[in-house]
Amino acid sequence: MALTKEALQALVALQQRDKFLDSIQKEIDAVPPRIAALKADLEGEKRHMDAAKAKILELEKKKKSKELDVAAKEEAARKHSSQLNELKSNDAYKTMQAEIEAEKKAAGDIETEILQIMEDIDKAKQEEKAAVAEFKKTEEFSKKDLEKLEAELSHAKGRFETAKTERDAVAAGVAASEMKVYNHIRSRGKLDAVVPAVGGHCGSCQITLTPGLSLELAKLKSLVTCESCQRILYKPEALAATPA
Numbered sequence: 001m002a003l004t005k006e007a008l009q010a011l012v013a014l015q016q017r018d019k020f021l022d023s024i025q026k027e028i029d030a031v032p033p034r035i036a037a038l039k040a041d042l043e044g045e046k047r048h049m050d051a052a053k054a055k056i057l058e059l060e061k062k063k064k065s066k067e068l069d070v071a072a073k074e075e076a077a078r079k080h081s082s083q084l085n086e087l088k089s090n091d092a093y094k095t096m097q098a099e100i101e102a103e104k105k106a107a108g109d110i111e112t113e114i115l116q117i118m119e120d121i122d123k124a125k126q127e128e129k130a131a132v133a134e135f136k137k138t139e140e141f142s143k144k145d146l147e148k149l150e151a152e153l154s155h156a157k158g159r160f161e162t163a164k165t166e167r168d169a170v171a172a173g174v175a176a177s178e179m180k181v182y183n184h185i186r187s188r189g190k191l192d193a194v195v196p197a198v199g200g201h202c203g204s205c206q207i208t209l210t211p212g213l214s215l216e217l218a219k220l221k222s223l224v225t226c227e228s229c230q231r232i233l234y235k236p237e238a239l240a241a242t243p244a
């Protein structure tokens with residue numbers, strides 16, 4: 001295919017534009033994971049806060065149940081005390097008295113447990129207060145960070161659109177056949193599709209170019225690709241030279 005110096009220059013210019021676009025795209029792609037990480041952080045703090053609240057409720061429920069147990073034991077002791085005088089035998093009296101003592105002791109033990117639960121509730125309330133403060137702090141910070149990231153994203157998208165328009169204008173100056181080769185190389189992950197040949201070597205894979213290939217390059221008559229890495233080659237000095 002016929003090639004002109006201008007066509008090769010257009011390809012090099014296109015690659016510069018594409019690299020610029022790639023760098024902006026990279027910035028754009030980096031934002032969503034950062035937003036997700038912020039949201040995950042906040043979710044974590046919220047779970048922590050909810051767990052602290054749930055713990056208080058659970059302890060209060062436990063306390064209530066223990067209070068009912070105390071009341072039941074005390075009621076049983078009262079009832080049995082009132083029955084003491086009705087008992088005829090000494091043995092029955094002693095047995096009942098022991099039972100009453102056991103009920104009173106059980107009520108006392110449960111009271112001790114309740115005191116411990118009340119201490120636990122105090123502790124849980126402090127933990128909850130700290131968790132709420134931590135959540136609010138994180139919420140405030142992440143709100144600011146989110147706004148910053150969203151502004152960054154929208155700014156990057158705007159820059160991308162501008163750069164894309166400029167890139168497309170440059171691409172319009174590249175012939176379809178050359179564009180096909182260029183796109184094919186880039187689609188295989190070689191984003192530097194056009195590389196200079198320096199000192200008889202491919203500027204990318206460094207392989208020594210055959211004399212025939214070097215001659216083709218100097219002629220600037222057709223598109224030359226590296227035999228090893230398939231990238232499009234050009235001679236920087238040939239592109240820089242001013243036409244006669």
Ligand SMILES: [Zn+2]
Nearest residue numbers: 202205226229
């Ligand atoms: Zn190469």
